[in-house]
Amino acid sequence: MPGSDAVMVRTTWREAMRSALREALQADPRVFLMGEDVGRYGGCYAVSRGLLEEFGPERIRDTPLSESAFVGAGIGAALNGMRPIVEVMTVNFSLLALDQIVNNAATLRHMSGGQFAIPLVIRMATGAGRQLAAQHSHSLEGWYAHVPGLKVLCPATLEDARGMLASALADPNPVILFEHVGLYNVEGTLRSDAGAVPIDRAAVRRAGTQLSLIAYGGMIPRALEAAEKLAAQGIDAEVIDLRVLRPLDTATLVASVRKTHRAVIVDEGWRSGSFAAEISARLVEEAFYDLDAPIARVCSAEVPIPYARHMEIAALPQVETIVRAAREVVGTHA
Amino acid sequence: MTAAPSLDDDLARLRGMLRIRRFEERAAELYGAGKIRGFLHLCVGEEAVAVGVMRALTEVDAVVSTYREHGHALARGVPPDRIMAEMFGKAEGCCRGRGGSMHLFDASHRFYGGNAIVAGGLPLATGLALADKMLGRRAVTVCLFGDGAVAEGEFHECMNLAALWRLPVLFLCENNLYAMGTALALTESQVDLCAKARSYDMPADRVDGMDVTAVERAALAAVATVRAGDGPRFLELATYRFRAHSMFDAELYREKREVESWKLRDPIASLSTLMKLGGALDEAGLSALESEVAAELDAAVAFAEAGTLEPVDDLTRDVYATEASDARQ
Ligand SMILES: Cc1ncc(C[n+]2csc(CCOP(=O)(O)OP(=O)(O)O)c2C)c(N)n1
Ligand SMILES: [Mg+2]
Numbered sequence: 001m002p003g004s005d006a007v008m009v010r011t012t013w014r015e016a017m018r019s020a021l022r023e024a025l026q027a028d029p030r031v032f033l034m035g036e037d038v039g040r041y042g043g044c045y046a047v048s049r050g051l052l053e054e055f056g057p058e059r060i061r062d063t064p065l066s067e068s069a070f071v072g073a074g075i076g077a078a079l080n081g082m083r084p085i086v087e088v089m090t091v092n093f094s095l096l097a098l099d100q101i102v103n104n105a106a107t108l109r110h111m112s113g114g115q116f117a118i119p120l121v122i123r124m125a126t127g128a129g130r131q132l133a134a135q136h137s138h139s140l141e142g143w144y145a146h147v148p149g150l151k152v153l154c155p156a157t158l159e160d161a162r163g164m165l166a167s168a169l170a171d172p173n174p175v176i177l178f179e180h181v182g183l184y185n186v187e188g189t190l191r192s193d194a195g196a197v198p199i200d201r202a203a204v205r206r207a208g209t210q211l212s213l214i215a216y217g218g219m220i221p222r223a224l225e226a227a228e229k230l231a232a233q234g235i236d237a238e239v240i241d242l243r244v245l246r247p248l249d250t251a252t253l254v255a256s257v258r259k260t261h262r263a264v265i266v267d268e269g270w271r272s273g274s275f276a277a278e279i280s281a282r283l284v285e286e287a288f289y290d291l292d293a294p295i296a297r298v299c300s301a302e303v304p305i306p307y308a309r310h311m312e313i314a315a316l317p318q319v320e321t322i323v324r325a326a327r328e329v330v331g332t333h334a
Numbered sequence: 335m336t337a338a339p340s341l342d343d344d345l346a347r348l349r350g351m352l353r354i355r356r357f358e359e360r361a362a363e364l365y366g367a368g369k370i371r372g373f374l375h376l377c378v379g380e381e382a383v384a385v386g387v388m389r390a391l392t393e394v395d396a397v398v399s400t401y402r403e404h405g406h407a408l409a410r411g412v413p414p415d416r417i418m419a420e421m422f423g424k425a426e427g428c429c430r431g432r433g434g435s436m437h438l439f440d441a442s443h444r445f446y447g448g449n450a451i452v453a454g455g456l457p458l459a460t461g462l463a464l465a466d467k468m469l470g471r472r473a474v475t476v477c478l479f480g481d482g483a484v485a486e487g488e489f490h491e492c493m494n495l496a497a498l499w500r501l502p503v504l505f506l507c508e509n510n511l512y513a514m515g516t517a518l519a520l521t522e523s524q525v526d527l528c529a530k531a532r533s534y535d536m537p538a539d540r541v542d543g544m545d546v547t548a549v550e551r552a553a554l555a556a557v558a559t560v561r562a563g564d565g566p567r568f569l570e571l572a573t574y575r576f577r578a579h580s581m582f583d584a585e586l587y588r589e590k591r592e593v594e595s596w597k598l599r600d601p602i603a604s605l606s607t608l609m610k611l612g613g614a615l616d617e618a619g620l621s622a623l624e625s626e627v628a629a630e631l632d633a634a635v636a637f638a639e640a641g642t643l644e645p646v647d648d649l650t651r652d653v654y655a656t657e658a659s660d661a662r663q
Pocket of ligand 2: 481510512513514
């Protein structure tokens with residue numbers, strides 16, 4: 001509940017995430033954080049810096065480089081009364097734990113006929129844009145969103161960075177929280193009493209009438225920037241932030257497209273088999289007769305992300321490519 | 335086993351280590367200048383491992399390494415100008431700018447990367463060795479990885495598989511005591527890494543990784559038995575990185591004192607002092623060596639600077655092999 005004495009405070013996305021972690025650790029003794037270098041090193045993206053000093057090594061646990069083991073252990077601990085937050089440094093390394101996530105976390109509830117809950121949160125960094133080349137630049141949110149039994153969150157705003165963790169911890173299911181590496185340094189203001197946010201719906205980040213730009217996570221700032229550029233060119237775009245990839249809030253998407261009749265989906269994943277493809281399919285299924293133009297997708301090029309700066313830029317969705325796709329969809333070719 | 339090391343050999347060892355040290359220092363400067371981007375992991379302090387190991391190999395042997403591989407690549411013979419150009423993201427780089435610092439590959443030197451997934455290279459090395467064995471080649475695959483990698487399942491799976499099938503692979507663990515900011519003792523119930531290899535019935539030895547001659551001697555002996563078909567071996571090379579894990583490391587996890595005490599065992603200073611004492615090197619000789627190394631590096635940087643950017647139209651090139659010739663060994 002926002003209190004009346006709340007003030008706006010300047011913060012970064014990283015600090016908002018850290019506040020959420022601190023609050024969760026303070027609120028519930030069953031909550032603990034484990035992962036590689038979360039403690040002494042201060043977190044590979046410095047999100048957990050200072051928490052070891054505050055909460056001690058029992059609750060801020062540095063793990064060996066054993067992704068399958070410590071993610072699996074998080075599942076076991078969640079099954080047995082704890083509320084673990086497991087940090088996997090990046091989605092790239094989560095592939096070493098994919099078996100535990102897909103074959104255990106996502107299935108135990110169902111396989112056991114509903115006997116068990118897995119109140120586990122797995123946090124991981126995702127995304128490209130820092131010239132880290134092909135083994136450190138994956139965007140695999142869509143893969144995880146494919147799996148029933150998991151919930152998949154992609155916070156983009158400061159409010160969501162601050163508020164999604166608490167809701168994820170309150171959820172009795174395994175929740176994966178993706179933190180786009182391009183967002184950590186984003187600065188802005190946040191209400192001093194910011195807290196838990198819903199994790200079952202998309203949000204309209206910018207209202208518009210002529211076109212729906214649909215994006216999530218690290219692509220939200222780009223979609224918003226593209227919308228501003230389009231506005232300057234006389235095109236009024238709505239920006240939808242998916243926020244949650246599973247369960248997907250189709251209603252908000254459909255409502256937007258019913259209004260704008262046009263959609264461009266922006267997704268940092270590779271185009272083939274992308275989450276953007278799922279969005280596109282849902283719109284075709286549920287809003288086909290409302291569409292005035294084919295749906296467009298702006299995705300990453302079909303290539304492992306290259307190191308060289310100009311090639312990396314060319315491989316990823318950019319503001320300019322979003323603008324171009326939007327102009328084509330509304331029929332004003334450049 | 336080799337005969338007692340000759341003076342020429344010592345000079346070559348010193349030159350090899352100095353090239354790596356100066357290359358790394360230059361890379362750090364160029365990172366600061368924004369010429370090199372992404373993650374940059376330097377091996378300053380660990381040069382004796384790279385030089386000692388690579389001197390024990392022949393042309394037919396294969397090398398698999400990690401993201402901290404500039405030294406390994408240089409010592410293996412990958413030209414510094416191609417490495418520098420790669421880190422500049424230039425088309426003249428050893429991977430045309432696609433890989434960068436963490437992913438140096440050079441087929442002509444049988445240098446199979448630059449793997450940035452911890453322990454990701456071990457299965458690859460095991461497979462390279464499997465192919466060599468099946469094809470009746472007398473090649474040895476050398477697989478370098480850090481102490482952090484021994485916690486991964488892949489390490490254990492590969493130790494077992496290579497030993498079970500008696501594959502010609504030499505596993506070399508560069509134990510620099512830390513995996514990023516986490517000390518070995520905080521992640522391993524058993525810090526004797528050789529014990530792990532031995533539990534898979536693989537002969538294992540611990541070597542002073544700050545002593546280039548000791549590394550070379552141990553590597554030569556191990557390579558000889560592996561080549562002879564006696565199955566895989568494991569060497570733990572005790573070493574230390576003098577600099578941060580990467581360019582984004584505040585080094586909150588270790589004491590300056592500890593770093594300083596390891597610096598007293600600097601492999602380059604140790605060897606040059608020894609050579610000076612033995613009369614094999616004087617100040618003039620050392621500065622001649624320094625200028626020789628500097629000239630080579632200047633040329634490498636100039637080469638990288640002068641390099642070109644691959645056309646963006648080629649973005650999706652080499653995602654798939656298209657010609658039958660690509661499938662050749
Ligand atoms: C599977 C995986 N998990 C985590 C990382 C992130 N990471 C990169 S290097 C590193 C430390 C590895 O330490 P070690 O194996 O000892 O090698 P060193 O860096 O000391 O040479 C970590 C945790 C990674 N690259 N791959
Ligand atoms: Mg190490």
